[in-house]
Amino acid sequence: MTPGASLGPYRLIDRLGRGAMGEVWRAHDARLDREVAIKVLPAEVAADADRRARMLREARAAAAIPHPNVVTVFDIDTVDDRDLLVMELVAGETVAQHLRGRGAPPLATGLAWLIAITDALAHAHERGVLHRDIKAANVMVTTAGVIKVLDFGLAKRGGLEVVVAPAPAPAPVEGALDATLPSPTSLDGTVAGSLVGTPMYMAPEQIAGAPPDARTEVFAVGVLAYEILSGGPPFRAATLDALFVEITTTDAPRLSPPIPPDVAALVAAALARDPAARTPTMAALHGALVAAAARHAGARARRRWPLAVAAAVAVAAVAALVVGALALRGGDARPAPRPGDALVARALDEYDLFYTDKALSSIRAALTADPTHPRALAYAVLFGGTDADRAAVVARAATLPAAVRGEPLLAAALALIERGPAAARELLADAGDRERGFWAAELAFRAGDYRAALTEYRALAAAEAPRFRGRIYDHYTAVLLWADEVDAARAIGERYHQAFPGEADAVGVHATTLAAAGDYPRATALAEEALGLHRSEDTLAGLGKVVALRGEPAAAISLYEQSLALAPPARRPVRRAALALLQWLAGDDAAAAATVAPCLTGSDAAAPERGLCLWAAAVLDPTRADELAAALDGLAAAATPTRPAYGDPAALAALVRARAGFFGGGCVGRRRPGWVPPAAPAEDAVATLERALAQPLDFYGAYHVPFFATWALCEQAALARALGERDRARALLAPARTRAPGRWWLADEAEAE
Numbered sequence: 069m070t071p072g073a074s075l076g077p078y079r080l081i082d083r084l085g086r087g088a089m090g091e092v093w094r095a096h097d098a099r100l101d102r103e104v105a106i107k108v109l110p111a112e113v114a115a116d117a118d119r120r121a122r123m124l125r126e127a128r129a130a131a132a133i134p135h136p137n138v139v140t141v142f143d144i145d146t147v148d149d150r151d152l153l154v155m156e157l158v159a160g161e162t163v164a165q166h167l168r169g170r171g172a173p174p175l176a177t178g179l180a181w182l183i184a185i186t187d188a189l190a191h192a193h194e195r196g197v198l199h200r201d202i203k204a205a206n207v208m209v210t211t212a213g214v215i216k217v218l219d220f221g222l223a224k225r226g227g228l229e230v231v232v233a234p235a236p237a238p239a240p241v242e243g244a245l246d247a248t249l250p251s252p253t254s255l256d257g258t259v260a261g262s263l264v265g266t267p268m269y270m271a272p273e274q275i276a277g278a279p280p281d282a283r284t285e286v287f288a289v290g291v292l293a294y295e296i297l298s299g300g301p302p303f304r305a306a307t308l309d310a311l312f313v314e315i316t317t318t319d320a321p322r323l324s325p326p327i328p329p330d331v332a333a334l335v336a337a338a339l340a341r342d343p344a345a346r347t348p349t350m351a352a353l354h355g356a357l358v359a360a361a362a363r364h365a366g367a368r369a370r371r372r373w374p375l376a377v378a379a380a381v382a383v384a385a386v387a388a389l390v391v392g393a394l395a396l397r398g399g400d401a402r403p404a405p406r407p408g409d410a411l412v413a414r415a416l417d418e419y420d421l422f423y424t425d426k427a428l429s430s431i432r433a434a435l436t437a438d439p440t441h442p443r444a445l446a447y448a449v450l451f452g453g454t455d456a457d458r459a460a461v462v463a464r465a466a467t468l469p470a471a472v473r474g475e476p477l478l479a480a481a482l483a484l485i486e487r488g489p490a491a492a493r494e495l496l497a498d499a500g501d502r503e504r505g506f507w508a509a510e511l512a513f514r515a516g517d518y519r520a521a522l523t524e525y526r527a528l529a530a531a532e533a534p535r536f537r538g539r540i541y542d543h544y545t546a547v548l549l550w551a552d553e554v555d556a557a558r559a560i561g562e563r564y565h566q567a568f569p570g571e572a573d574a575v576g577v578h579a580t581t582l583a584a585a586g587d588y589p590r591a592t593a594l595a596e597e598a599l600g601l602h603r604s605e606d607t608l609a610g611l612g613k614v615v616a617l618r619g620e621p622a623a624a625i626s627l628y629e630q631s632l633a634l635a636p637p638a639r640r641p642v643r644r645a646a647l648a649l650l651q652w653l654a655g656d657d658a659a660a661a662a663t664v665a666p667c668l669t670g671s672d673a674a675a676p677e678r679g680l681c682l683w684a685a686a687v688l689d690p691t692r693a694d695e696l697a698a699a700l701d702g703l704a705a706a707a708t709p710t711r712p713a714y715g716d717p718a719a720l721a722a723l724v725r726a727r728a729g730f731f732g733g734g735c736v737g738r739r740r741p742g743w744v745p746p747a748a749p750a751e752d753a754v755a756t757l758e759r760a761l762a763q764p765l766d767f768y769g770a771y772h773v774p775f776f777a778t779w780a781l782c783e784q785a786a787l788a789r790a791l792g793e794r795d796r797a798r799a800l801l802a803p804a805r806t807r808a809p810g811r812w813w814l815a816d817e818a819e820a821e
Contacts, residue, residue, distance in 0.1 A: 069093070069108065076147040078106055078154070094157060097142075104142060107153040136454060137188035137215045139208075159211045162218075163296060164204035172299035175327070176463040179361040181207075182293050184215035184456035186354035189289065193282055193350050194637055196671065200280050202288045203266045204295055212436045215456065267308055268301055272316040272341045283343045286353055290338030290346075294320065297327050302339065316341070331360050351674075354455065361459045362486055408438030412447065419451055420538045422573050427451050440464055442478045449481035450507060458485050476504055480511070488709030489515040502528070506536045513543050516712050518767055522547045529560060537567055538574070545577050549584055550770050552777070554807045557581045565594075572602035576610040584777075586810015588618035605634035609643060609772070612650075616774035619739075619812060621650040624774070632663075641672050645680035646773045652688055655741040660688050679703055679717040680769050680776075686724040693728035697721045719763040723780060726760035729753050732786020734779040735813040738820065745820070748790040757787060775813060778804055785817050 069091070073080045078095040081103070085092045090109045097104050140156040161169075163181070172178065185207055189199060199206075201219060208216045271287035274280055294302040302320040305311035320339040323332035334356045340346040347353045411434035418427035428451050434444040445465055448457045465473055465482060473479065476496060484492035493511040496504040509524030525544035528536075541564035548557035561581030568574035579594035595611040612627030628647040635643045644663050651660035666672045667681035679700055686696045700721035707713035730749045737743055749757060761780045769776040781804060788797040801818045805811060 075106070075108070075150065075152060076145060078104070078147075078152070080106075097154075103157045105155045105157045107155065109151040109153075135188045135191045137184045137217055137456060138192070139216050139218055156216075158208055158216050158218075160209050160216075162205050163207045163209060163292070166209060167204060167295060167299055172297060175297070175331070175364060176361065176466070178296045179331070179357055179364070180456065180459040180463055181209070181215050181296055182289070183354065183357045183361060183459045184454075185217060185292070186289060186350055186357060187455050188215075188217045189285060190350040190354050193285070194674075198280055198282070198285055200285070201266055201269075202285060202292060203269050204292055207292070212432075213460075214432075267311055268303060270312075270315065271343070273343055275312050275316055282349055283346055286338050286347050286350055287340075289350070289353060290320070290335055293335045293338060294323060297331065297335065298323055328360075328364060330363070334360060358455050358459060362462055406438050406441055408434030408441040408444050411437065412441065412444050415444075415447060415451070416535070419447075420536055421568070421571060422538060422542070424451060428453055428457070432457070435460075435464075440468055440472075442468070442472055442475055446475075446477035446481040449484055450477070450510075461485070476501075477507065480507060484511070485710070489712065490517070490709060493520075502531060502535065506540065510539070510543070513547070514712065516716070516767070518547050518550055522551060529563075538564070538571070541567065542573065542577055545581055546767075546771050549581065549777070550765060550767050552804065552807060554581075554585045558585050558587075570601065572598045572604070572607055575601060576607055579610060579614060580771075583614045583617050584808060586808045588614065588810065592618065605631045605636075605639060605643065608634065609646065613646070613772070613774050616646075616650055621653040621774075625650050625654065637672070637675060638677050641667055641675050641678040641681040642768055642772045644672070645684040645769070648681075648684045649687065649773060649775070652684075653736055653740055657688065660684075664688065676703065676706070676711075677714040677768075679713075679715050679720050680766065680773060683720045683724055683766075683769070684773075686727050687734075690728045690731065693724050697724040700724060715766045715768040716764055719766050720769070722760040722763040723783075726757050726783065730757050730783070730787055730790070732783045732790070732817075734775055735782035735786070735817040736775050738813075738816050746786060746790050748792075749787070754787070754791070758784070761787070778811065778814060782814070782817055789817070789820065 069075075069080060069083075071080055071082055075095070077098045079098065081094040081096060083091055083093050084105065090107060093106045093108060095104055095106045096102075139158055141153065142156065143152075143154040145152045145154065166173070173181070185202075189202065192199060199217065202217070206217065206219045208218055210216060269288040269291045271284040274284045274287075278284075291302060303311055303314050305314045319341060320336065322336055334347070334353070337345075337347045337356075338353055347356065411430045415427040415430035415434065418424075418430060428448070431444050431448050431451060431453070434441055435448065438444065445461045448461050453461075461481065462485060465478065473482065480492040480495045483495055489511040493508050493515065496508040496511070505524060505528055509521050509528060512518075512521040512524055521543070525540055525547060528540045529544055541560055545557045545560045545564065548554075548560060558581040561578040564574045565578035575594050576598035579591045579598060582588075582591035582594065591614045592611075595607070595614045599607040599611050601607075608627050608631035612624040612631060615627060616624035625647065628643060628650060632640060632643040632647055644667060648660040648663040651657075651663060664681050664685040667675070667678045668685060672678055672681065682696045682699050686693050700717040703717035704713055704721065707717075730746060730753075731737075732746055733740065733743065738745075761784045763780070765777065765780065769779075781800060785797040785800045788794075788800060798818045801814045805814045805818065
């Protein structure tokens with residue numbers, strides 16, 4: 069192959085590298101007019117089934133983990149008997165090249181790199197993908213400073229915890245200690261007793277013959293962390309045999325000053341020889357790195373504080389003179405334009421229309437052009453950027469004068485990182501500034517303070533300014549529905565639709581509000597329109613909810629099944645809850661149990677968003693109530709100011725415990741095949757049940773799961789009816805029926821005999 073040659077739609081430009089798996093070329097994609105990187109497997113190598121399988125594994129593994137710090141795979145193709153892997157073109161240098169040429173980066177930079185690496189790998193682990201060859205040569209730093217994890221050629225998909233009897237240690241293998249060992253021949257890439265990966269990064273148990281798992285990958289990142297922070301590897305043996313002896317019998321040396329002791333300790337924990345003593349998961353290592361980066365950025369800022377304050381006072385005095393002079397001349401005191409301003413403006417428009425990924429891309433581009441743009445730094449956090457984005461913001465903000473760091477949006481963004489949304493919101497109280505009011509509402513929403521958010525959004529909606537209308541209307545309708553202000557929600561949903569008539573989200577939200585009000589014909593038409601505008605897990609679930617609420621659970625099941633198939637990991641548990649509830653209503657208990665099973669022991673069992681799925685599991689099987697309530701208690705206990713709980717797991721735990729003692733079927737259970745009305749509970753249990761059923765309403769359940777908004781109310785009415793208090797049962801349901809007369813399931817309970 070030569071420059072200028074074509075492989076299908078790709079014109080080769082120049083060769084970027086050559087290795088055992090073939091050549092990598094820069095190429096031009098004529099179809100999309102973009103430059104790409106192409107890995108070409110030569111014909112003689114393609115005849116090797118194992119090498120071909122490895123390249124296919126690399127493509128599938130990388131495609132399974134879309135993440136800003138993983139190289140994107142665009143396509144895999146065969147042209148002229150050559151296998152091609154078409155990837156994102158990344159310009160820069162590997163971490164190994166950086167360390168050889170320039171040594172260790174500054175602490176803040178090194179921590180930011182490691183945060184990005186562990187974020188990408190934790191994301192992969194959540195999807196059942198192990199990289200299995202993480203090392204300095206397989207991580208690139210782009211010219212824009214972005215980390216990219218490369219080469220998933222040894223990756224394995226499937227369960228991360230594989231338990232087999234350790235095989236005897238393999239015979240010595242010749243080769244460089246930082247080079248990848250030859251791949252084993254089995255298609256899944258794991259053979260008992262075979263070594264997979266690079267010797268320098270292998271964990272002791274892996275050397276002993278155990279298969280790679282999440283803990284061996286933590287060890288490999290520990291080695292990489294040591295290299296990045298110190299400039300060299302933790303192990304110094306000159307031969308492979310000596311290296312394996314060193315890794316398996318000697319603790320890795322501890323990082324020494326100027327590396328701070330707490331950072332040295334977290335690296336040592338990742339390098340623990342005993343897997344049981346090692347940092348348990350990549351997510352845990354990632355969290356420790358994020359916390360360390362925040363601590364040390366804060367410490368640097370505090371050390372500079374007296375000088376920064378003095379400088380700020382001087383700057384303020386000069387600024388006052390300049391502004392006064394401009395005012396006397398009738399001039400404009402607005403700040404001078406900055407290189408990133410246009411990209412920030414574009415990002416705001418994208419964010420308003422819920423194109424969050426695009427908005428973050430624009431913000432990252434703004435920060436590439438203007439690394440200390442204060443508003444871009446703030447938006448990188450406020451828009452919900454990755455932990456790598458947040459770490460970069462902390463590091464860059466620490467270099468700014470105190471007066472700039474104290475600007476309300478940036479100060480709130482830094483407080484959001486360090487102390488959480490409630491603390492950040494306190495810095496934005498200013499009734500005269502609409503944008504600060506918007507972010508105060510958003511942060512109340514994120515903190516789960518929906519009463520405060522309702523007040524803030526009400527004021528913002530009344531002001532009718534154009535900026536952030538999409539976000540305001542969307543979240544305001546959700547909070548109104550949570551508060552069961554159905555008519556107000558319907559009015560705001562209609563305004564949202566009128567403001568953005570071609571946006572699927574706006575049309576879908578309007579449909580949701582109409583369904584909540586019981587206008588099922590119009591709700592169905594609009595939900596179908598939203599699905600036609602954009603087929604996604606959200607629009608499929610939106611139509612499914614409308615169909616379920618109009619009384620057709622069997623028809624809704626197919627829509628929720630399609631939604632679940634498209635849902636990202638954070639959304640899967642809530643989709644499982646809705647689907648399982650509908651399957652249960654249709655009488656298919658086995659299907660419902662299979663739907664929630666991944667939240668108990670499978671792929672979603674560690675998801676912090678799994679609370680509603682656990683509640684649904686308790687609806688299906690009350691014998692597991694204690695276990696499921698304890699899991700919900702754990703989710704509530706794990707919440708912190710910086711990472712609030714998803715929804716209200718404590719309230720869900722109360723519902724689960726009530727389910728074990730009494731079950732009225734949430735009104736809709738009356739339509740389940742073979743339904744038997746519940747008997748009255750023991751007298752001494754009634755007060756406990758009533759307290760449990762009076763807990764706050766889980767926000768996400770109320771919005772996303774059909775019939776959940778009235779579930780506790782229905783249980784209270786069913787309990788009253790079981791106790792012979794029919795009039796009280798009707799009185800409990802009457803206000804909700806008045807607000808939305810189309811809630812037929814409330815009539816079922818109110819009129820039951």
